[in-house]
Amino acid sequence: MPTMVTALLRARSSAAREGSSSARPHLRAALETFERLGARPWAERARTELRAAGDTSAPAAPDTALAALSPQELQIVRLAAKGLTNREIGAQLFLSPKTVSYHLYRAFPKLNVASRAQLAGLDLS
Structure with missing residues (x-):
């Protein structure tokens, strides 16, 4: 789990430096992992970051x-x-x-x- 939290923070940093599109794959991976682990607050945070990065994929199942x-x-x-x-x-x-x-x-x-x-x-x- 600490690795995914780090990935979420890294994606955020990447978005600030290079633009939001570069962060989306990292954010999606973090979201999927948080959901699989049942880490709802972290999943919601990743979902929020994805929306802020302009992700238009379907909402959670x-x-x-x-x-x-x-x-x-x-x-x-x-x-x-x-x-x-x-x-x-x-x-x-x-x-x-x-x-x-x-x-x-x-x-x-x-x-x-x-x-x-x-x-x-x-x-x-």
């Missing part, structure tokens, strides 16, 4: 993205994808609308979405 969600986040995301409001989700799960909002705020980056409309297009089963 849904299975990987769903695995990154907590059980509560997954339950809330599924209800939001069905079109329920935060208040309706909160009433079903005995949570405040603010708590529902917080869980969605945490889940969106993990799923690589920016809105509820994008949730509807995901396979959340």
Whole structure:
């Protein structure tokens, strides 16, 4: 794992010196390794660096993205994808609308979405 962290930092440095396209292969390799090891925070960091480097490849596979969600986040995301409001989700799960909002705020980056409309297009089963 320390080797992959070093690779991530090296890719970052390479991007600063030579341009973002030279860093992409290193970042992709680091991302794949972090995901394989289950190092979610590092995988997310590599994914963020890839996006910053202009990578346009597909986001993480849904299975990987769903695995990154907590059980509560997954339950809330599924209800939001069905079109329920935060208040309706909160009433079903005995949570405040603010708590529902917080869980969605945490889940969106993990799923690589920016809105509820994008949730509807995901396979959340």
